[in-house]
Amino acid sequence: MKKIISLGITVAILVAMALTCPKEKDHFEVISSKFADYAGIAKPLVKLVSDKGVKGVVKVTDCVLFSIGQNRLDDNKLMSVGVFGHVFVF
Numbered sequence: 679m680k681k682i683i684s685l686g687i688t689v690a691i692l693v694a695m696a697l698t699c700p701k702e703k704d705h706f707e708v709i710s711s712k713f714a715d716y717a718g719i720a721k722p723l724v725k726l727v728s729d730k731g732v733k734g735v736v737k738v739t740d741c742v743l744f745s746i747g748q749n750r751l752d753d754n755k756l757m758s759v760g761v762f763g764h765v766f767v768f
Contacts, residue, residue: 699741699744699745701740702738702745705758705765706732708758708767709747709757710729736748737754
């Protein structure tokens with residue numbers, strides 16, 4: 679009985695991860711806003727420029743349960759991880 683409950687919980691978590699996996703645009707928005715946060719007074723200008731620039735630099739891979747954003751210019755260095763509807767930037 680415990681095995682069935684454990685299996686049910688595991689399947690429920692995996693389904694939740696698949697349904698809430700952040701999309702490419704979510705990664706772009708979060709990374710762009712992180713750049714703008716460091717700009718201080720020039721935040722609106724930096725946000726406008728970084729929105730366009732991030733799309734050309736970041737490659738997002740959807741792995742069904744989670745998604746990862748990598749920097750195309752820096753040997754595919756990990757920039758962000760998306761899971762359960764949230765994007766975490768490094």
